[in-house]
Amino acid sequence: xxxxxxxxxxxxxxxxxxxxxxxxxxxxxxxxxxxxxxxxxxxxxxxxxxxxxxxxxxxxxxxxxxxxxxxxxxxxxxxxxxxxxxxxxxxxxxxxxxxxxxxxxxxxxx
Amino acid sequence: xxxxxxxxxxxxxxxxxxxxxxxxxxxxxxxxxxxxxxxxxxxxxxxxxxxxxxxxxxxxxxxxxxxxxxxxxxxxxxxxxxxxxxxxxxxxxxxxxxxxxxxxxxxxxxxx
Numbered sequence: 501x502x503x504x505x506x507x508x509x510x511x512x513x514x515x516x517x518x519x520x521x522x523x524x525x526x527x528x529x530x531x532x533x534x535x536x537x538x539x540x541x542x543x544x545x546x547x548x549x550x551x552x553x554x555x556x557x558x559x560x561x562x563x564x565x566x567x568x569x570x571x572x573x574x575x576x577x578x579x580x581x582x583x584x585x586x587x588x589x590x591x592x593x594x595x596x597x598x599x600x601x602x603x604x605x606x607x608x609x610x
Numbered sequence: 611x612x613x614x615x616x617x618x619x620x621x622x623x624x625x626x627x628x629x630x631x632x633x634x635x636x637x638x639x640x641x642x643x644x645x646x647x648x649x650x651x652x653x654x655x656x657x658x659x660x661x662x663x664x665x666x667x668x669x670x671x672x673x674x675x676x677x678x679x680x681x682x683x684x685x686x687x688x689x690x691x692x693x694x695x696x697x698x699x700x701x702x703x704x705x706x707x708x709x710x711x712x713x714x715x716x717x718x719x720x721x722x
Contacts, residue, residue: 504652532709543614543701543713544653551709589652596641596708597666600652 502527504592506601514609519577521604523590526571530592533566533573538587538603547588548575580608612636614704614714622720623692630688631717635704642685643711644677646670647699653713659685692721 503526513519525533531552536544550557550564550573557564561580566573573592577584585608591598615634623629635642640661645653656675657667661682671677674692679685689696699718703711 506652534710536713541715543616543715546710546712549710591652593709596658596660596705597643597655598645598653598711599655603650603652 502530502592502594502599504590504599504601506590506604508604509602510605510607512607512609513580515580515582517580519575519580519584519606519608521575521588521590521606522572523574523592523601524570524572525592525599527592527594528568528571529594532593533564534591534593534598535562535564535575536589536591536600538589544589577606580606582608582610584608614702614712616700616702616714616717618717619715620718620720622722625692625694625721627692628688628690629692629719630686631700631702631719633685633687633702633704633714635684635702636706636712639704639706639712640682641705641708642679643703643705644685644687645701645703645713647701647716648697653701656687689719692719694721697721 534549538544563576590601642659644656647653659679674690699716701716703713705711
């Protein structure tokens with residue numbers, strides 16, 4: 501099955517700085533790569549996703565890049581704000597089920 | 611609110627008891643998924659329905675677990691003879707396309 505590794509496990513950034521989270525996957529058949537944000541006591545919230553026929557996608561302050569050759573993808577958050585503090589999960593899928601990374605706890609310092 | 615809803619939000623039960631959780635997906639979504647999330651980990655896939663048909667069950671889903679989706683609408687997940695290792699957050703997600711999956715708030719189960 502698919503194995504997704506996520507780094508770093510924790511990330512502390514100054515408000516206004518950028519945050520980058522990286523993930524690698526094992527199954528070259530994977531073709532869909534979503535990112536989720538999870539706040540305490542809540543379910544994961546889909547924030548951005550990318551499919552294998554696209555190399556980069558941007559939505560306001562967040563962007564995701566995909567390198568299929570190297571089997572890795574990254575989440576970039578620019579101009580971080582206190583409300584960006586949460587746990588972020590990457591995932592990969594080649595069918596209907598998502599395989600998740602272990603998560604990155606992002607703390608934005610005011 | 612037209613998102614995915616789950617009930618109950620919290621459940622505390624004693625070891626050996628049976629529990630049942632309910633998930634109501636986004637109304638037009640024909641695909642429904644159950645995941646389990648333990649502390650400090652990402653969600654793990656348990657099972658998947660397309661309409662009322664259960665199409666796959668993970669090896670994580672022992673024979674004490676059963677899921678149903680009658681009439682292709684809401685779904686229930688039952689755990690029989692609960693064990694302390696069943697303590698986790700049980701998440702439900704729904705999808706229209708099979709790609710974007712939208713999660714509910716989860717049911718946190720504590721087995722004492």
